[in-house]
Amino acid sequence: MKILHVVGARPNFMKAAAVMRAFSRRGLTQSLVHTGQHYDGNMSDIFFQQLDLPTPDVNLGVGSGTHVAQTAEIMLRLEAVLTERSPDLVIVYGDVNSTVAGALVASKLRIPVAHVEAGLRSYDRSMPEEVNRVLTDSIADLLFTPSSDANENLLREGIDPTAIHLVGNVMVDTLVSLLPRATRPAGIPDRYALVTMHRPSNVDDLPWLTQMLITLRDISRHLPVLFPVHPRTRQKMASIGWDDTGDRPLRLLDPMPYLGFLRLQRYATLVITDSGGIQEETTFLGVPCLTVRDNTERPVTVSLGTNIVIGRDMGVLKREVNKIVLGHVKEGTSVPLWDGHAAERIADVIAGKTAIAASA
Ligand code: UD1
Numbered sequence: 001m002k003i004l005h006v007v008g009a010r011p012n013f014m015k016a017a018a019v020m021r022a023f024s025r026r027g028l029t030q031s032l033v034h035t036g037q038h039y040d041g042n043m044s045d046i047f048f049q050q051l052d053l054p055t056p057d058v059n060l061g062v063g064s065g066t067h068v069a070q071t072a073e074i075m076l077r078l079e080a081v082l083t084e085r086s087p088d089l090v091i092v093y094g095d096v097n098s099t100v101a102g103a104l105v106a107s108k109l110r111i112p113v114a115h116v117e118a119g120l121r122s123y124d125r126s127m128p129e130e131v132n133r134v135l136t137d138s139i140a141d142l143l144f145t146p147s148s149d150a151n152e153n154l155l156r157e158g159i160d161p162t163a164i165h166l167v168g169n170v171m172v173d174t175l176v177s178l179l180p181r182a183t184r185p186a187g188i189p190d191r192y193a194l195v196t197m198h199r200p201s202n203v204d205d206l207p208w209l210t211q212m213l214i215t216l217r218d219i220s221r222h223l224p225v226l227f228p229v230h231p232r233t234r235q236k237m238a239s240i241g242w243d244d245t246g247d248r249p250l251r252l253l254d255p256m257p258y259l260g261f262l263r264l265q266r267y268a269t270l271v272i273t274d275s276g277g278i279q280e281e282t283t284f285l286g287v288p289c290l291t292v293r294d295n296t297e298r299p300v301t302v303s304l305g306t307n308i309v310i311g312r313d314m315g316v317l318k319r320e321v322n323k324i325v326l327g328h329v330k331e332g333t334s335v336p337l338w339d340g341h342a343a344e345r346i347a348d349v350i351a352g353k354t355a356i357a358a359s360a
Contacts, residue, residue, distance in 0.1 A: 004087035008037035008098025015093040017051035018173035022343035035098040036061040046257040074101035095129035118143035119150025122297035167345035168337030176340030189224040194268040198230035215314040228253040306332035
């Protein structure tokens with residue numbers, strides 16, 4: 001059985017790394033296609049090195065564009081690759097444009113598709129990722145879910161229950177394997193807030209972006225704010241002419257490699273973010289997380305973990321930051337199956353199918 005993984009954007013890489021490693025241990029035949037959705041060295045190459053991902057067999061080199069252009073371009077270029085390689089199974093990850101493009105092409109070519117991180121729903125169709133999730137799950141043949149809420153969502157949508165496998169969180173697998181190397185970085189403040197912000201709903205709305213930045217600058221007067229800035233956010237900050245020359249400015253950093261960011265997360269007093277993956281990682285690490293969104297597709301990080309969804313209200317953000325600084329911290333508990341072994345469970349399912357196919 002020939003398995004082909006499709007990745008494209010930063011959050012795909014840590015997921016595929018865990019799965020590919022588990023498959024290698026089983027001796028499964030696999031290849032890797034990078035769509036090139038993310039292409040900057042510090043958004044892509046450095047992740048491959050740190051996560052020990054193999055060099056992609058093919059890089060489609062699509063780069064940036066409108067969501068339609070990017071998705072369409074991935075589809076066109078991937079069709080040629082899948083036609084030539086004719087894999088028996090295509091695996092896609094998460095909810096980025098490369099995910100839905102990969103799933104659609106495989107499905108059109110009648111190649112079975114597996115979706116890792118299936119079933120998450122924000123029920124907010126204004127998020128590009130939500131559309132990607134719903135479409136991918138509706139055509140996937142195998143759906144690997146990270147938590148039981150995802151199974152419930154899929155069953156509600158009429159997905160065949162025998163196609164759904166609750167395996168846990170593969171991103172946590174990668175975190176667990178690299179945690180021993182996530183030592184405290186030298187030269188960081190004793191206490192600090194770590195910020196990431198890149199969702200279109202936050203950074204493309206320029207008056208709102210300005211308001212958030214002013215609030216973060218206020219916070220940085222009593223708690224240092226470390227802020228690795230995504231390229232999309234960097235462009236938007238330039239377009240509003242953000243200039244922070246106060247005595248306690250935000251500490252703006254370039255996007256960080258996986259391990260460097262994990263080290264900062266682990267020792268942060270709190271994290272402020274709009275990322276999905278970071279809500280999960282902070283829950284696993286037990287670090288307080290304040291999510292600047294109206295909703296989350298990862299509700300277990302709120303019900304069991306350390307996450308608080310604060311909405312689009314900077315007054316609430318300031319209040320929650322103050323509470324944490326004063327020691328009133330939301331305690332989390334561990335999420336079932338977020339134990340470092342999710343990829344092995346996926347490998348069990350796929351190896352089982354391979355064995356059945358071979359004996360048929
Ligand atoms: C994408 C995902 C998002 C994920 C995020 C992680 C979709 C719909 N969105 O958003 O779910 O959380 O990745 O980072 O797939 N750019 C660079 N260098 C790069 C990549 C992008 O400069 O290597 C700039 C380009 O100007 C580009 C912009 O960032 O237009 C946005 O990139 P894009 O891939 O469209 O989406 P992200 O915002 O990164």
